Amino acid sequence: MQVEWYVSLIQALVVINLVMVTFAYLTLAERKIMGRMQLRYGPNRAGPYGLLQPIADLLKLLNKESFQPTAAIDWLYVLGPFLAAFTALTTFSVIPFGPGWEIGGVYVPGQVADIDIALILIFAIGSIGIYGFIIGGWSSDSKYALLGSMRTCAQLVSYEVSLALSVLGVVIMAKSLSLTAIVEAQSDTVWYAGPQFVGLVVFSLAGTAETARAPFDLPEAEQELVAGYHTEYGGMRFGLYSMSEYINLITLSGLSVTLFLGGWHGPGWEGATWAGPLWFIAKLLILLFLFIWMRTTLPRLRYDQLMRFGWKILLPVAILNAIVTAIVVVAV
Amino acid sequence: MSNVLVWIIWFLAAGGCLATGVAVVSVTNPFYSALALIGNLASLAVLYLLLAAEFLAAAQVLVYAGAVMVMFLFVVAYLGGRADAPWAGGPPLLRAAAVVAAAALLVEVVVVVGLAWGDNLQEPAEVSDSFGSPAEIGELFVTSHLLAFEITSIVLLVAAIGGVVLGTTPEKEEAE
Numbered sequence: 001m002q003v004e005w006y007v008s009l010i011q012a013l014v015v016i017n018l019v020m021v022t023f024a025y026l027t028l029a030e031r032k033i034m035g036r037m038q039l040r041y042g043p044n045r046a047g048p049y050g051l052l053q054p055i056a057d058l059l060k061l062l063n064k065e066s067f068q069p070t071a072a073i074d075w076l077y078v079l080g081p082f083l084a085a086f087t088a089l090t091t092f093s094v095i096p097f098g099p100g101w102e103i104g105g106v107y108v109p110g111q112v113a114d115i116d117i118a119l120i121l122i123f124a125i126g127s128i129g130i131y132g133f134i135i136g137g138w139s140s141d142s143k144y145a146l147l148g149s150m151r152t153c154a155q156l157v158s159y160e161v162s163l164a165l166s167v168l169g170v171v172i173m174a175k176s177l178s179l180t181a182i183v184e185a186q187s188d189t190v191w192y193a194g195p196q197f198v199g200l201v202v203f204s205l206a207g208t209a210e211t212a213r214a215p216f217d218l219p220e221a222e223q224e225l226v227a228g229y230h231t232e233y234g235g236m237r238f239g240l241y242s243m244s245e246y247i248n249l250i251t252l253s254g255l256s257v258t259l260f261l262g263g264w265h266g267p268g269w270e271g272a273t274w275a276g277p278l279w280f281i282a283k284l285l286i287l288l289f290l291f292i293w294m295r296t297t298l299p300r301l302r303y304d305q306l307m308r309f310g311w312k313i314l315l316p317v318a319i320l321n322a323i324v325t326a327i328v329v330v331a332v
Numbered sequence: 333m334s335n336v337l338v339w340i341i342w343f344l345a346a347g348g349c350l351a352t353g354v355a356v357v358s359v360t361n362p363f364y365s366a367l368a369l370i371g372n373l374a375s376l377a378v379l380y381l382l383l384a385a386e387f388l389a390a391a392q393v394l395v396y397a398g399a400v401m402v403m404f405l406f407v408v409a410y411l412g413g414r415a416d417a418p419w420a421g422g423p424p425l426l427r428a429a430a431v432v433a434a435a436a437l438l439v440e441v442v443v444v445v446g447l448a449w450g451d452n453l454q455e456p457a458e459v460s461d462s463f464g465s466p467a468e469i470g471e472l473f474v475t476s477h478l479l480a481f482e483i484t485s486i487v488l489l490v491a492a493i494g495g496v497v498l499g500t501t502p503e504k505e506e507a508e
């Protein structure tokens with residue numbers, strides 16, 4: 001169906017702002033939940049239950065001086081966080097959150113952009129996002145930042161392979177690279193979390209490493225690297241890096257909902273068509289909670305353990321899963 | 333898309349291609365060279381998009397601008413100042429080969445311009461709806477281009493094994 005340009009424009013604006021609000025309150029939820037799990041209160045001073053904390057944080061970051069090391073390379077130093085935030089925000093545009101609706105004679109699609117090769121596009125944009133981290137770390141002209149960006153780069157490149165291979169099983173089963181087609185294919189049969197359980201596990205683990213979350217948060221291991229690639233960053237430039245990391249996590253959770261958990265479909269019972277986004281958001285929030293839970297529970301891996309796990313365990317499992325899926329799909 | 337918009341995008345992408353291409357071989361800092369090459373690959377991807385080859389554009393960005401160039405940047409950033417060498421030009425054989433390749437490209441350009449001048453390029457190619465889709469490309473891989481596809485896979489396998497061999501230190505030298 002033809003989508004009017006102003007519908008896409010409004011939708012892009014709404015989705016991007018919703019993602020940003022989710023990011024802001026994800027930081028609060030993370031601190032609150034981690035506090036509870038560690039027998040602390042967490043932030044509770046700004047507003048009732050600390051609900052204004054993200055806004056206070058934002059104001060603080062915006063008001064800070066934009067300093068930079070004298071030896072830093074100006075334009076690359078500024079480009080780094082911009083690139084990271086831009087690629088993180090772009091990716092969410094292809095993730096479908098509803099079946100599409102007819103509102104007052106105007107067709108409103110269930111995602112900002114419906115592309116045949118959405119899945120490849122997400123990986124392509126994600127691979128560009130890595131440059132934000134490398135450029136930032138390199139142009140800071142600092143030992144810790146450089147080592148941190150090297151680690152980020154090595155880790156992201158290693159786990160990107162497993163991440164891409166783990167979704168191959170889903171692509172083979174749905175016979176499409178379009179995310180809407182993958183969601184539709186799951187409503188016809190079962191959610192792919194069942195038949196592609198191995199794929200889901202590999203995807204979640206590789207995704208955790210890809211977003212540098214605990215227990216794979218080697219790139220910013222405080223004891224070793226101060227803060228990793230953004231050591232020399234402060235103010236809103238640091239804020240952009242931090243934002244891109246959280247938004248990558250949100251996008252990743254959205255992607256796993258789409259690929260493995262039936263997207264906007266309810267479990268057996270659908271409800272009205274407008275309930276689609278609600279199902280999507282509910283599943284998204286559950287996944288985000290699991291990520292936070294994992295962060296409080298598991299200690300950080302050692303660097304050699306991380307690399308060994310990625311290349312010698314995760315990658316073979318992902319390849320095996322793709323091959324077995326291909327054989328089963330062709331044979332049945 | 334209107335024609336004017338296509339022309340504007342084409343000019344920007346083609347200009348970006350040329351500018352970054354010149355930058356790759358002319359800047360002295362290898363880090364900037366690598367960045368320029370990424371820009372070059374990205375503007376090529378835009379040109380692919382204009383040719384209705386979305387899959388090719390995304391794959392280009394994913395494989396070359398993403399995976400391959402990350403390795404370049406990684407090595408350059410790791411070696412740091414030691415890699416800062418001005419353009420040396422390479423061995424004579426390489427220079428000769430570069431001149432031959434450039435001459436071949438020039439001949440091609442002249443031929444195309446000549447054909448267009450003589451009104452011999454008036455019939456546009458027929459592009460079907462499924463042109464450039466993953467399904468169609470996949471089908472071509474396992475039908476009419478099967479041999480090339482298999483040879484590529486063997487070359488990749490050789491490269492992977494070579495990488496493992498080069499990366500493994502001999503048993504006796506291991507300090508453990």
